[in-house]
Amino acid sequence: MANRQPHSATTPRVAAFDDWIRNRFIDLNSELEDLYEAQENRSQVAGVGDDLKQVLVDEGRELIVDLLEEGNTDEGFDRAFELLGNVGYYMAACRRHDITEPSRERTSPLAEASALAMHLGASLGTVPRFVSSHMETYNRSINGRYRTFTWRPAEKIFLDYNTRSALAYMRAADALGRIHPMGLSHPAANDLLVDARNALDDVLRLNTELADRLDVDEFFFCVRPYYKPYRVGSQEYRGANAGDFAAFNQVDMLLGLCLPTEAQYTQIVIEKIPYLTPDEQRRLHDSFRHPNLLDSLLEQREHAGEAWFRENAQAYLEVCAAHGAAAAHHHDELVARFITAPSTGIPPEFLEGITASGPPLDVLLRALEGLRDRRLAAPRDDIPTRHDDLVELRSLIAAP
Known part of the structure; x- marks a missing residue:
């Protein structure tokens, strides 16, 4: 049952909507999930629990109408972004329960x-839907509980670990980003490389624990469906994606494993x-301007016999190995177990729109495989990787 929680929202109407999202809204979604679970085909949600769905629509709409009448309270980014998240949670739940469906609409019925x-969204400089930051880094906890769609344990397990993993990537990106102004030969550069490696080791540890604890069916049928694309007005926006933080791509580009001059990779980033908060957007923009560490090392190959070069090149390679290991685990374990495998057991007509990012599953999997192999610096002749450059770097520090 709902645990009533105090809040520190700024106006009574904002507070009322926040309270509804954190309590009654979760009750309604949880009741609907129970109804879906009782069916032979859990993917069939149309025509199930229509009375509860109407209550969800009507109660949310009434609170949102009050907020529209109130107008912009201008209480700062954090409160406005939280409110956008609450509206987005409502719209995403309506999409999950088949109340809205972008392929059969030209404009959202949630006017x-x-x-x-x-x-x-226009005032904040972000897309006008809920994004990963609303679930993780900007998901304000009150008395130990943050916002969720349901009361089901799997959702909390998923968010707990994803949030901690994202923060570990941010620690790695921060450490790597501090090296360039100091130079790789600086005595502190090795400390920063070690910090980045440790943070990426934490990513793998956290994702491994997530894989052990998360129930596959609960994630596939009760968590994932809330992250689907939906329309805001006439525009369809893709769903929330766990990779929607700057740090993932900062690490890619600062290490030099992915190049901002490669069109296919850059298209993904752009x-x-x-879908990022403005501060995250700035971090990603900065990554396009910074030189990468691999090129910096190779440009100083004449110093390969120096102690600082050997020590820092070895530490750099360990960071690359940690980044590649985390990427491989994500693709080969998490994506394969929690999305690919369960999707084979549902009727084909329910596969459309199965991914949060919009494209068909096979297209998404090919794109993720390409990202994995770039991060692994795997030998590929169809996409650019830094495999040969890492081979050269290893040979430089292996030479007597």
Whole structure:
């Protein structure tokens, strides 16, 4: 049952909506999930629990109409972004329960929610829907509980570990980003490389624990469906993606394993920018301007006999190995177990729109495989990787 929690939202109407999202909204979603679970085909949600769905729509709409009448309270980024998240949670739940469906609509039937979301998104400089930051780094906890869609334990396990993993990537990106202004031969550069490696080791540890604890069916049928694309007004926006933080790509580009001059990779990065908070957007923009560490080492190959070069090149290679190991685990364990495998057991007509990012599953898997192999510096002749450059770097420090 709901645990009533105090809040520190700024106006009574904002507070009322926040309270509804944190309590009654979760009750309704959880009841609907129970109904879906009782069916032979858990993917069939149309026509199930229609009375509860109408309550969800009506109660949310009433609170949102009040917020539209109130207008912009201008209480700072954090509160406005939190409100956008709450509107987004409501719209995402309506999409999950088949109340809205972008392929059969030219504009969202949630007119008031769309209007408020577009207003907030335009004022904040982000897409007008809920994004990964709303679930993780900007998901304010009250008395030990943050926002979720349901009361089911799997959702909390998923978010707990994803949040901690994202923060570990941020620690790695921060450490790597501090090296360039100092230079790789600086005595402190090795400390920063070790910090980055340790943070990426934490990513692998956390993701391994997540794989051990998360129930596959619960994730596939009760967590993942809330992250689907939906329309805001007439525009369809892709779903929330766990990679929607700058740090993942910062690590890619600062290490030099992925190049900002490669069109295919850069397209992926550019596409995600509107789904980041403004501070995350700035970090990603900065990554395009910084030289990468691999090129910096290779440009100083004449110093390969120096102690600093050998020590820092070895530490750099360990960071690359940690980054590649985390990427491989994510693709080969998490994606394979929690998305690919269960999707083979559901009727084909329910596969459309199965991915949060929009494209068909096979297209998404090919793109993720390419990212994995870039991060592993795997030998590929169809996409650019830094395999040969890492071989050369290893040979430089192996020479007597």
